[in-house]
Amino acid sequence: MSSLIGPVPAVAQAPAGASTAAAKPARKLLIRTWGCQMNVYDSGRMADILAPLGYAPTESAEEADMVILNTCHIREKASEKVFSDLGRLRETKKARAAEGRQTVIAVAGCVAQAEGAEITARAPWVDIVLGPQTYHRLPEMVARASRAAGAVIETDFPAEDKFDHLPEARASQGPVAFLTIQEGCDKFCSFCVVPYTRGAEFSRGPEAIIAEARQLAAGGAREIALLGQNVNAWAGEAQSGAKWRLARLLRELAEIPGVARLRYTTSHPRDMDDDLIAAHGDIPALMPYLHLPVQSGSDRVLAAMNRGHKADLYLRLADRLREARPDIALTSDFIVGHPGETAADFEATMRLVERVGFAGAYSFKYSARPGTPAAGQPNAVPEAEKDARLQTLQALLREQQDRFNRAVVGRVVDVLITGTGRHPGQVAGRSPWLQPVHATGAAPVGAVVPMQLRAAHPNSLSATMAHQESAAA
Numbered sequence: 034m035s036s037l038i039g040p041v042p043a044v045a046q047a048p049a050g051a052s053t054a055a056a057k058p059a060r061k062l063l064i065r066t067w068g069c070q071m072n073v074y075d076s077g078r079m080a081d082i083l084a085p086l087g088y089a090p091t092e093s094a095e096e097a098d099m100v101i102l103n104t105c106h107i108r109e110k111a112s113e114k115v116f117s118d119l120g121r122l123r124e125t126k127k128a129r130a131a132e133g134r135q136t137v138i139a140v141a142g143c144v145a146q147a148e149g150a151e152i153t154a155r156a157p158w159v160d161i162v163l164g165p166q167t168y169h170r171l172p173e174m175v176a177r178a179s180r181a182a183g184a185v186i187e188t189d190f191p192a193e194d195k196f197d198h199l200p201e202a203r204a205s206q207g208p209v210a211f212l213t214i215q216e217g218c219d220k221f222c223s224f225c226v227v228p229y230t231r232g233a234e235f236s237r238g239p240e241a242i243i244a245e246a247r248q249l250a251a252g253g254a255r256e257i258a259l260l261g262q263n264v265n266a267w268a269g270e271a272q273s274g275a276k277w278r279l280a281r282l283l284r285e286l287a288e289i290p291g292v293a294r295l296r297y298t299t300s301h302p303r304d305m306d307d308d309l310i311a312a313h314g315d316i317p318a319l320m321p322y323l324h325l326p327v328q329s330g331s332d333r334v335l336a337a338m339n340r341g342h343k344a345d346l347y348l349r350l351a352d353r354l355r356e357a358r359p360d361i362a363l364t365s366d367f368i369v370g371h372p373g374e375t376a377a378d379f380e381a382t383m384r385l386v387e388r389v390g391f392a393g394a395y396s397f398k399y400s401a402r403p404g405t406p407a408a409g410q411p412n413a414v415p416e417a418e419k420d421a422r423l424q425t426l427q428a429l430l431r432e433q434q435d436r437f438n439r440a441v442v443g444r445v446v447d448v449l450i451t452g453t454g455r456h457p458g459q460v461a462g463r464s465p466w467l468q469p470v471h472a473t474g475a476a477p478v479g480a481v482v483p484m485q486l487r488a489a490h491p492n493s494l495s496a497t498m499a500h501q502e503s504a505a506a
């Protein structure tokens with residue numbers, strides 16, 4: 034499951050190809066993105082595809098000639114927010130139409146895939162509904178929508194590889210870039226819609242990934258995060274016919290000039306092979322950070338969730354990863370209150386958390402997603418019980434996160450500069466463990482600067498630049 038769940042509205046970045054659009058009529062494009070980093074990546078690629086048609090980014094719905102809501106179906110609340118957003122867009126579309134301006138409204142992503150018919154029934158002012166596997170067909174859909182009386186719907190899983198149909202030029206994403214290498218999932222966890230909305234596991238070939246990474250590095254990316262719903266299940270076939278696994282790909286990517294840092298997300302415990310664990314110890318560019326969802330510490334619940342592994346496998350993986358890379362930060366996902374979860378099952382989750390010690394986690398109450406196997410199960414846990422368990426779990430996870438953040442204070446670490454800080458004269462960046470860091474001083478965006486971590490705050494770390502330390506000494 035993708036990890037960064039929750040509404041994270043994002044606006045399309047200016048695509049690299051925007052300048053080529055100068056000859057086209059100026060149009061404005063607003064993309065709002067919910068959910069995981071895969072959706073953030075997809076939004077960027079949709080902006081890339083539409084740039085040659087003359088669409089330049091805007092943050093204003095009133096200005097936008099086209100609005101794309103790139104949606105997430107993991108939580109019920111996220112899809113409801115899409116419908117409220119659509120309600121507001123209906124008014125904007127009407128107001129623009131009164132001024133003679135057309136607005137194309139598109140719903141993309143997993144809500145589109147799972148609830149295409151419901152969207153057009155509940156919001157007939159939507160012009161385009163497209164699933165995650167068809168966004169390369171957007172230009173054709175936009176043309177059809179401009180002519181059509183009803184909505185254009187594309188939510189099948191086409192046989193062609195959508196990545197083959199995307200423009201080669203990638204938008205400059207700044208010092209941190211995302212690169213999708215894998216999509217879909219064959220695991221069918223009981224609570225998850227991804228296998229139904231994103232389809233079967235698909236891995237891009239290594240040559241295309243390496244070429245895209247080179248392009249990103251040439252555009253200024255220093256840190257590349259490889260994305261996939263099951264990223265460590267990646268098994269790319271090279272043009273030679275050779276099968277590559279993720280560790281080999283990481284080793285190749287680490288050799289690209291300019292690439293200082295690599296990450297990958299989101300992983301499944303069953304796909305952590307020996308070579309990948311070893312890679313954490315022998316690829317310096319691979320950051321000491323791994324998001325590895327476990328969901329529950331109870332074997333009974335893990336079986337009911339169809340996770341395909343036991344708690345013990347997870348504990349052994351945590352130990353082996355720490356042997357390979359002793360400073361690795363482990364983060365995870367948890368669901369409490371899966372149908373049938375008893376107090377003893379929940380205790381097993383608490384024991385697993387205590388034993389592993391996490392640097393961060395996403396934790397949620399179980400909520401039924403229509404069409405998933407768990408949604409039909411009768412033995413639901415009462416809401417009040419779910420609430421109480423979630424609070425207990427989150428208190429422990431928060432305490433562990435604080436402990437982890439405090440433990441790195443005093444260390445000198447490399448910080449990747451990502452921008453300016455909130456206060457004048459400050460720079461902002463991120464530590465090897467993905468913590469936001471701010472420090473007084475100047476350094477260019479994209480520089481990797483040694484800093485001494487000085488204090489842990491609730492959401493960030495403050496630091497001083499290490500060279501200032503030595504100058505003062």
Ligand code: SF4
Nearest residue numbers: 034218221222225227
């Ligand atoms: S592994 Fe399970 S939770 Fe993750 S995407 Fe696949 S079905 Fe969903």
